[in-house]
Amino acid sequence: MHPLIISDPTLRDGSHAIKHQLSRENLQLYSQMAEKAGIAVLEVGHGNGLGASSLQLGESLLSDAEMLSICRSNLRQTLLSIHVIPGFATINRDLRAALELGVDIVRVASHCTEADLTKRHIEFVRGRDRTAYGVLMMSHMAPAEVLGREALKMQSYGAQAVILMDSAGAYLPKDVTAKIQYLHGILDIPVGFHAHNNLGLAIGNSLAAAEAGATLLDGTVRGFGAGAGNAQLEVLVGALHQSGWDTGIELYSLLELAEQAETAFAKAPKLGSMSIVSGMAGVFSGFVKPVERIATEYHVDPKAIMVELGRRKAVAGQEDLILEVALHLSQQAGS
Structure with missing residues (x-):
């Protein structure tokens, strides 16, 4: 080897x-x-x-x-x-x-x-x-x-x-x-x-x-x-x-x-639901916390945001897409 x-x-x-x-x-x-x-x-x-x-x-x-x-x-x-x-x-x-x-x-x-x-x-x-x-x-x-x-x-x-x-x-x-x-x-x-x-x-x-x-x-x-x-x-x-x-x-x-x-300082991370969804969607792990925060603010499912970000092939540096997706999902739910 x-x-x-x-x-x-x-x-x-x-x-x-x-x-x-x-x-x-x-x-x-x-x-x-x-x-x-x-x-x-x-x-x-x-x-x-x-x-x-x-x-x-x-x-x-x-x-x-x-x-x-x-x-x-x-x-x-x-x-x-x-x-x-x-x-x-x-x-x-x-x-x-x-x-x-x-x-x-x-x-x-x-x-x-x-x-x-x-x-x-x-x-x-x-x-x-x-x-x-x-x-x-x-x-x-x-x-x-x-x-x-x-x-x-x-x-x-x-x-x-x-x-x-x-x-x-x-x-x-x-x-x-x-x-x-x-x-x-x-x-x-x-x-x-x-x-x-x-x-x-x-x-x-x-x-x-x-x-x-x-x-x-x-x-x-x-x-x-x-x-x-x-x-x-x-x-x-x-x-x-x-x-x-x-x-x-x-x-x-x-x-x-x-x-x-x-x-x-090095606390073990939690393998939670959003981490699993981000992995399945192929979205950068660092998006999890801002997705959860914005989802709460706009009353939408954070998992739905993550899936849509994956569909749009979002990458690190495109955090502005999180808000755009949340607004889109919120409008869809209200229509």
């Missing part, structure tokens, strides 16, 4: 669950214990990535520079990683500063059919001799051939791996197997997988990805993340070890980390 690299976005994707309010103490504790546990890569920042702190998306308690500096000071073997969405993060204002603070890996992300947007950022990172990965978000929305075309673009820009994100937790294991196998067959660089747990399949899907050729897997302690959360890191590592995979992580140290992080 090939070795696996486990990337831990607890301090990035997880921050969605607490409205991006990770404290200095949270970051200090977690980065120190991640290093001790042998986690290969620690991803840090606002839930939507570098430069995303704003009134629209939610303001982080600490700046990007503060978060990265705290974690950088505690990491020796563990690599420091960031998530970058072009449009939120600019090259000159955000990315250059992050690299100067000692970031090792930059994961440059786009919607799964818009890899062209990642070109300048990937080339900038590679030009400064740092590691750059491409990330295809909401990857359930495109067939394998389209994902392959976009991944090949990222490879041509200099990306050293491509990660498929199941941003809506919509995949079944057979879908993961088919798409990872396809990318693994056409790319000259490693393939990774980032799972969400809307249908309770994050661990199964991650195992399917590894079996299909993925060498990079993501997970957060206690599954800490938006909506139904991510693949639960300690469960994922335990299952991988039981299956014979080498992760390089000391499981008991990871279990201790998970217990302390849960006490401090």
